[in-house]
Amino acid sequence: MLQYRVGHVPVNGAGFAWPDQNNTAPEGAGLHEAGFAQLSMHRRILLLQGPNGPFFSRLRDLLVANGSQVTKVNFNGGDDLFHRTGDVIQFTQPMALWEAFLREILTQRRIDAIVVFGSSRRHHRIAARVAEALGIAFWAFEEGYVRPDYITLECGGVNADSPLAPLAIADIPKVRVPAKPRKFRHSFRKMALYSFWYFAGGMAGARRYPHYQHHKPFGMHELGQWIRAAYRKQLYRWQERPLREQLLANDHPHFFLAPLQVYNDSQIRVHSPWRRIEDFIEWTAHSFAEHAPADSVLVFKHHPMDRGHTDYAAFIEACAARFGASGRIVYIHDAHLPSLLHRCMGLVTVNSTTGLQALFHRVPVIALGRCFYAKPGLTYQGSLDAFWNDPGTVDMRVYSRFRNYLVRVSQINSSFYADDMLVPVPEQRRKDLQRRKLARLLFVAGLVTADAYSGRVWDITATVNLLAALLVG
Structure with a gap:
């Protein structure tokens, strides 16, 4: 049985309860806590796209066990792979017909809540607009704002669309420090495996x-x-060792950190002044070259999930040369982020949750895009040109107040990929399943080998279908 505390139903439609006149929130005083129980308050739920893997399938089982009727819309073969049972609808039409298709489902099944993963995908943005027009709750999951060991669940949207975005620091009630979270092992490994199969x-x-x-x-x-x-991870570990050692040394240079987001991050396209990461790099490099102290360094750090897709080394080097800052603007891929944060003078981001990590390490942050935590009193509110010379300090009392509330109302101590509590399995059954998976793996390996060396043209589509059916089914 799942051991999550039952939260209160949102009282204002925004995913959290407003503070009382004393601006405090004692335990149980109307302040809801983020949890799967929030979704169970709805009777008829529509699931759209979830994270890669079986999380939405497991969520469906949980909701059905609690008495909800759940419908799932699949958009591609990856969705079909992980969500094949229950009330499943396949949307195979052009995206131009999605809104009409969605409205028909909502009407026929009398849906009172839509649940998605990530609110910036095109079909999810359309669903959010339709939900608002029809008075239907729109819940969005996202990777945890506080990482690791948390996932995000908010009503109305996530990131820049979060109900926390318009909330001023003065309106945030004081809540108790969250309990020590459960830890999850092998989460990244499982995510990678699920993504491969998806x-x-x-x-x-x-x-x-x-x-x-x-x-x-x-x-x-x-x-x-x-x-x-x-x-590339192994290559950069060797190539960047001198730079890494220089930045992490006791006599390290005064440097500012600019962590890059993934090249196709919807937060860049939808909630920032730019369309490409290169635009952010150029803007930041020019400002630094023109206004930062002459003895300071700007470090662009590559996103670890983007390592195989992009490399901005030549572009960053060209920008530095063009702006007369060669040697003062550097680029690194795989340095330990907390160690960099412990040493840097300030962090520049568009709207990445890395900014919250920086604040935890007492590093001043400036967010250049729409961002739910970019609030007066918490992050730098001036221009980027001025930030280089006087980034200010972090008020840790304000940060702790915001973080405690953030965890309380939007974070669930769980994992999309490695939370066994979502699928209670008796120990003996668990061992049986592991033996079956091993047997299937050996069987599949033999089939693939035989097919590859049969002398026929290798039909990769048929092989993928077979692998999916045997290993995931």
């Missing part, structure tokens, strides 16, 4: 969904980029 399912189901466009294209090219990422 993309494999997407490739295998391409004919069933001819109009679907994923934010990362399904195909062997994407797989090749993840393989390249593994290679």
Whole structure:
């Protein structure tokens, strides 16, 4: 049985209860806590796209066990792979017809809540607009604002669309420090495995969904980029050792940190002044070259999930040369982020949750895009040009107040990929399942080997379908 505390139903439609006149929130005084129980308050729920893997399938089982009726819409073969039972609808039409298709489902099944993962995908943005027009609750999951060991669940949207965004620091009630969270092992490993099978399912189901466009294209090219990422990680570890040692030394230079987001991050396209990461790099480099102290350094740090897809080394070097800052603007891929934060003078971001990590380490932060935590009293509110010379300090009392409330109302101590509490399995059954998976893996390996050396043209679509059916089914 799941051991999550039952929170209160949101009282203002924004996903949290407003503070009382004394601006305090004692335990149980009307302040809801984030949890799966919030979704169980709804009777008829529509699930759209979830994170890669079986999380939404497990969530469906949890909601059904609590008495809700759940419908799932699948958009591609990856969705089909992980969500094959229950009330499942396949949307195979062009995106131009999605809104009409969605409205028909909402009406026929009398849906009172829509649940998605990430509120910036095109079909989710349309769903949010329709939900608002029809008075239907719109819940969005997202990776944890506080990492690791948390996931995000908010009503109305996440990140820049979070109900926390318009809330002033003065309006945030004081709540108790959250309990020590449960830890999850092998979360990244499981995420990578689920992502592989999701993309494999997407490739295998391409004919069933001819109009679907994923934010990362399904195909062997994407797989090749993840393989390249593994290679580059080892390469950068060796190539960047001198720079890494210089930045982490006791006599390190005075430096500012600019962590980059992934190249296709919807937070860049939807909630920032720019459309590309290169635009942010150029803007930040120019401001630094013109206004930062002459003895300071700007460090651009690559996003670890983007290692195989992009490399901005040549672009950053060209910007530094063009702005007369060669040697003062550097680029690194794989340095320990907390160690960098412990030493840097300030952090520049568009709207990444890395900013929250920086504040935890008492590092001043400036957010250049729409960002739910970019609030007076918490982050720097002046211009980027001025930030380099006087970034200010972090008021840790304000930060702790905000973080405690953030965790309380929007964070669930769980994992999309590694939380066994979502699927209670008796120990003996767990061992049986592990033995079955091993047997299936050996069987699949034999089939693939035989097919590859049979002398026939290798039908990769048929192989992917077989692998998916045997290993995930």
